[in-house]
Amino acid sequence: MSDVSWISDLDKIAVDIDLETHPVHNDPQAEIIIISNDYVKFRASRYHLVRTSQLFEDLLDTARTVDINLNDIEEPIHLNFPSSTISLFLDLAGVCDPYFADVPITKARSLLDFVEYTMCDRLIDIARSTLMHAAKDEPFELLVIASERDDLDLAKHALRNISTSAFEDEYKEGRSFRVGTVYNIDSIKKYLLRLTPSYHLAILHSIMYLGEMQSIDHDGLWLNSRPAILSTDNWSSIADTFNPAQFWKA
Structure with a gap:
């Protein structure tokens, strides 16, 4: 299954599933509907999405060229990421000065995957810092993540944090x-x-x-x-x- 789709089998599945509305990202004035892979519904600002992500800019511009009125027709964007990741992304996309968050290593890794996939150039460094901060006491786990991503910089950061005492x-x-x-x-x-x-x-x-x-x-x-x-x-x-x-x- 791809990481993002406009109209797919997931849309048909979602009809029969009671979607949970995100408690924060649910502004009825926000134009874009996003559904996570754990079936949480978000409403997001088109402006913030386009400003932050090249992928969303391309998707939403394509939608306009086929004459979809995004304010009247709610065509959801299904993303193959958990709601916790999408929520953190929307938090970062909605501020002028993004910050690195204090989150568990699994969530930090998912955020980095997300911003790379959606081509959020201004958030990639923040996401990498978030992951390294989350892994400050888990360098062995960070090395596994670096291995899976073939990310030499993350690997060297992990190795420098594996002290003799940590290894013992x-x-x-x-x-x-x-x-x-x-x-x-x-x-x-x-x-x-x-x-x-x-x-x-x-x-x-x-x-x-x-x-x-x-x-x-x-x-x-x-x-x-x-x-x-x-x-x-x-x-x-x-x-x-x-x-x-x-x-x-x-």
Whole structure:
């Protein structure tokens, strides 16, 4: 299903569904009706939509060229986005000085998808800032989002926020050892599988290095050392050289 449509099967479905009217964006003087994918009805200002979004400008100009009187004929625009995202977009579109909102990471990600899809150039930076702010305590989740979007800037921002302590809090084993830190390898593997293949390989390539492993006896005395493949637990250190593009298939 496409993200936006004027007259589609969704219009026929909506006839048999009691639409919920949004409690704020329901001004009867607003010309444009928008219906979210969770069947919430919005009334939006044509002026604000056209001013903010190239997609809405193109859609509404096209509607006028086919002689649709938008004030008399209510042809809804169905958008394949949740009402929470559309509401936040309309909040931002209706102000002269858009702000970044304090919202959960899933809502921030949806807002960025929305403003990119609707070609809202003046809101894209705001949406990106909103997402990075929402992910300040969830850098691992932001890296997954960056992977899905193939967004290198977001990926590097996420990596710079994965501190050693954050990595330990997320993946350290729940028991203590005399030497070194032991991590839950299964949990790390499950996380890496959430990344796209190129990001997965780039992470492994970046964190692994050749070093020495020291052997220690039961009394904590050093015995010997031997070459070994080791890994860094400070992912922020790999941000500058992180390059998943090198693992794209030719």
